[in-house]
Amino acid sequence: KNQVEQSPQSLIILEGKNCTLQCNYTVSPFSNLRWYKQDTGRGPVSLTIMTFSENTKSNGRYTATLDADTKQSSLHITASQLSDSASYICVVSAGIGNDMRFGAGTRLTVKP
Amino acid sequence: SQTIHQWPATLVQPVGSPLSLECTVEGTSNPNLYWYRQAAGRGLQLLFYSVGIGQISSEVPQNLSASRPQDRQFILSSKKLLLSDSGFYLCAWSVLHRGYEQYFGPGTRLTVT
Numbered sequence: 001k002n003q004v005e006q007s008p009q010s011l012i013i014l015e016g017k018n019c020t021l022q023c024n025y026t027v028s029p030f031s032n033l034r035w036y037k038q039d040t041g042r043g044p045v046s047l048t049i050m051t052f053s054e055n056t057k058s059n060g061r062y063t064a065t066l067d068a069d070t071k072q073s074s075l076h077i078t079a080s081q082l083s084d085s086a087s088y089i090c091v092v093s094a095g096i097g098n099d100m101r102f103g104a105g106t107r108l109t110v111k112p
Numbered sequence: 113s114q115t116i117h118q119w120p121a122t123l124v125q126p127v128g129s130p131l132s133l134e135c136t137v138e139g140t141s142n143p144n145l146y147w148y149r150q151a152a153g154r155g156l157q158l159l160f161y162s163v164g165i166g167q168i169s170s171e172v173p174q175n176l177s178a179s180r181p182q183d184r185q186f187i188l189s190s191k192k193l194l195l196s197d198s199g200f201y202l203c204a205w206s207v208l209h210r211g212y213e214q215y216f217g218p219g220t221r222l223t224v225t
Contacts, residue, residue, distance in 0.1 A: 034213065043202050043216030044156075089156070093212065100214065104155035 003027045004092050006103035014111055017080055021106045023073040023090030031093040035064050035075045038087045038105070047075070047088075080110045114139035118203050118217035125224055131176075131190040133220050135203030138184065143205040145186040146214065147178055150200040162186060198224045 007022045025033070032051045036044035048057045048064040050073070057064050061084075063076045077084055090103040115138045125131060137143055147159040158171045160178035168178050175194060179187045186203055200221055204214040 032211065041200070041219065041221065043204070043219050045216070046213055049211070049213060091214075100158075100212075102156045102158075107153075 003101045004090055004103040006088075006090050006106050008106060009104070010107040010109070012109045012111060013080055015080060015082055018076065018078050019080060019108065021075045021077075021088050021090075021108070023075070023092075023103055025071050025073070025090070025092045025101070025103075027092040027094045027101050029094055030068060030071075031095060031099075033064075033066055033073050033093070034091045035062070035073075036089040036091060038089060040086070044089055077108075082110050082112060084108060085110045114205075114215065116203060116205055116215060116217040118201075118220055120220060121218065122221045123223070125193050125222065127195055127224055128192045131188070131193050131197070131222070133188040133201055133203075133222075135186040135188075135217055136184055137186075137205045140184070140205065140207055142183060143207050144212070145180060145184075146204040146206070147186065147188045148202040148204065150202060150219075152199070156202065160188070193224045195224050198222055 004025045013019050034049045035047045037047050038044040047062050048059050050057050050066045052068050055066050061078045066073045087105040087107050089105045091100050093100050117136050144163050146161045148156045149159055150156050162168050162180045165180055176190050200219050202219045203217040206212045206214045
């Protein structure tokens with residue numbers, strides 16, 4: 001069983017709408033959690049990074065939350081744009097931070 | 113600033129042929145280097161990582177190998193490709209003073225026919 005589970009597997013929304021992606025993890029000991037955006041045919045790019053003591057972090061229209069007690073994170077996208085169409089990958093680091101566990105990603109499609 | 117390069121961008125190879133993918137990093141010293149494979153519609157699978165020249169750790173046993181002949185050069189190789197080797201190959205680097213955040217290259221799309 002993967003130590004990082006993401007849901008939904010895929011999501012289609014209309015331009016301008018909001019959406020929330022979920023990430024549940026069992027990785028231990030927890031170091032940090034990152035959300036990456038991966039455009040088709042490109043390498044992933046980091047959106048946010050959250051440590052144990054942080055429960056909310058924003059990057060423009062992207063807001064990530066972390067509940068270290070329940071081991072859950074979410075990525076909320078506000079006022080979606082066509083360029084938000086991508087895969088969003090949740091990555092949880094263990095130990096001193098160099099042991100990274102990847103979720104399978106959520107494939108988001110924003111339609112006009 | 114740091115940059116990471118991968119080449120080629122795309123590659124079509126017949127089954128049984130050899131493979132060599134190269135990754136180089138500029139603007140940083142002694143990075144950790146990683147090779148990942150991503151099958152179509154799937155998540156990232158760590159193949160190899162290296163913490164220094166000549167130091168390679170393999171995560172998944174397979175017909176692939178990796179080498180690090182220089183501090184900022186990481187090479188992924190195979191003597192004989194299999195159909196199952198098709199996928200998107202990503203190289204990444206990280207350093208301690210950036211919290212080991214991984215920075216990814218543009219990737220190589222490999223199709224084995």
